[in-house]
Amino acid sequence: xxxxxxxxxxxxxxxxxxxxxxxxxxxxxxxxxxxxxxxxxxxxxxxxxxxxxxxxxxxxxxxxxxxxxxxxxxxxxxxxxxxxxxxxxxxxxxxxxxxxxxxxxxxxxxxxxxxxxxxxxxxxxxxxxx
Amino acid sequence: xxxxxxxxxxxxxxxxxxxxxxxxxxxxxxxxxxxxxxxxxxxxxxxxxxxxxxxxxxxxxxxxxxxxxxxxxxxxxxxxxxxxxxxxxxxxxxx
Numbered sequence: 001x002x003x004x005x006x007x008x009x010x011x012x013x014x015x016x017x018x019x020x021x022x023x024x025x026x027x028x029x030x031x032x033x034x035x036x037x038x039x040x041x042x043x044x045x046x047x048x049x050x051x052x053x054x055x056x057x058x059x060x061x062x063x064x065x066x067x068x069x070x071x072x073x074x075x076x077x078x079x080x081x082x083x084x085x086x087x088x089x090x091x092x093x094x095x096x097x098x099x100x101x102x103x104x105x106x107x108x109x110x111x112x113x114x115x116x117x118x119x120x121x122x123x124x125x126x127x128x129x130x
Numbered sequence: 131x132x133x134x135x136x137x138x139x140x141x142x143x144x145x146x147x148x149x150x151x152x153x154x155x156x157x158x159x160x161x162x163x164x165x166x167x168x169x170x171x172x173x174x175x176x177x178x179x180x181x182x183x184x185x186x187x188x189x190x191x192x193x194x195x196x197x198x199x200x201x202x203x204x205x206x207x208x209x210x211x212x213x214x215x216x217x218x219x220x221x222x223x224x225x
Contacts, residue, residue, distance in 0.1 A: 003135075006137065006138045010134075010138045010140070010141035011141075013145045017147075020145075020152045020179065021151055024156060027159050027171070028159050033167050033168055036159075040174065040178070043152065043175055043178050048182050051182050051185045055188055058138075062192055068194070071201060075201070075205070075208075079204075082212070083215075087167050089215065093219055094165050094167060094218070096168075
């Protein structure tokens, strides 16, 4: 049983390392900011997820079972889309990609409406919102 | 030393090399990244890879004491990514 656990741990480690190296190569090789955004998400979810799973299986193999790593796993799975969303908003703000089409007369794209010099633009319409 | 233990040692070495290569490639993107978004993304990837290195160290030594370290690294990495993005987006972190 000990040997079987070691083999499963090694398999999880190899899968995780494959995703880590693929994500790193994609981060360097892609040629657009928004395209580069999607490569490291594989590192954050599957790559590190497989490493944490290997850590859990290895602890079971050693006889001192710990499932604490599930906490890190859940935290990473929750926060990876949030940070990717923020980086995408930075790309839109810096015009590093094709800007989305103009919104229909509302303030939905607050990122693109940000002033360039740090001062808010003069209001062209009176603010009627409460 | 049995076959499975040897396989685990080889897998740990391969994973270590992959994580180090990931760190180096992320650092290349951090240096040459044309926009600020790329640099934030490279820093986030480096934090994630450092987390993987800590987890791998725990596997290699067969101990569980690196759990808090990796959890702290994950939390600080997320907070720093969001703080950098907020600073670029709004010119301020806490308004």
